[in-house]
Amino acid sequence: MTTGLGIETDELTLRYGDTVALDALTVRLDPGKIYGLVGRNGSGKTSLLSVLAAFRRPTGGTARVDGEDPFENERLTRQICLIREGGDVFETEKIQTVLNMARALRPYWDDGYAHRLIDRFELPLKRSPGQLSRGQRSALACVLGLASRAPLTIFDESYLGMDPTSRYAFYEELLSDYVAHPRTIILSTHLVEEFGALFEEVVLIDRGRLLLHDDVDAVRARGVSVTGPTAQVEAVTAGLTVLNQRRLGGTSSATVYGQFDDERRQRAERDGLTLEPVPLQDLIVHLTTRSTATQDTGEAP
């Protein structure tokens, strides 16, 4: 078993007719990490994942997985598992048959693990995917992705409809199985607060372009919320990227993105301002909201 496949795109472009879904996107993902792929609706997440998983050929630029073009590359496609909503399974076959097919297709498939997962998600083996509820279908898709143990495993919003208990089971399984069998995992999701604990790095795309790619802790560390009298808040945040500012009477709360260094912290303390961390989800919302107006995102590339 490898420790995962690395990814490199260079000026990757994908168009659907007049729509530019990926706009010269350059990104490099090292093997063996868990990546959170985030961005607004229509930002190009599924398009990027479709190219990486060889479902689509780029219009321009290049995508490399493990150093090679994935498109029509049999060696690679057996090692890449893209789980989309619904799981791309045969509707009328029994779940047991669906598992047998996956076993035949996936070189690293673990049948015992697949059955343990089926039990954990309480999926009925004798039924077909067409007879499952939406959440159960998503759970089945997650089982297929986890048990494939593919060196590049991608979950594209695969958790839709799953209840919190099932989602929690999925996080637990993903984390423990990843530790036991390291591989490259990409999770595309809008549930950033829920899934953020799993991310090692965040890749934020916006309008088909890379807006931010960094270690998740570094991204979190750049976000600070500063609350207090407006004049002091403005003074201590001067020169930083203020993603969002709310005022109530003479009080302001500013969400800052950037290097909030010790000097500023001391000054904020002296002025009696309240400093709080900003949830990752809020940072992403502010960064992508702002990107529609100005592209000044401080430390972001």
Ligand SMILES: Nc1ncnc2c1ncn2[C@@H]1O[C@H](COP(=O)(O)OP(=O)(O)OP(=O)(O)O)[C@@H](O)[C@H]1O
């Ligand atoms: N088959 C298609 N034909 C034409 N345009 C498409 C097609 N698929 C996607 N698009 C367009 O390409 C852009 C990127 O779509 P994409 O599905 O990659 O976004 P996304 O980030 O995955 O969105 P979401 O979060 O809503 O799933 C959007 O403008 C979308 O409308």
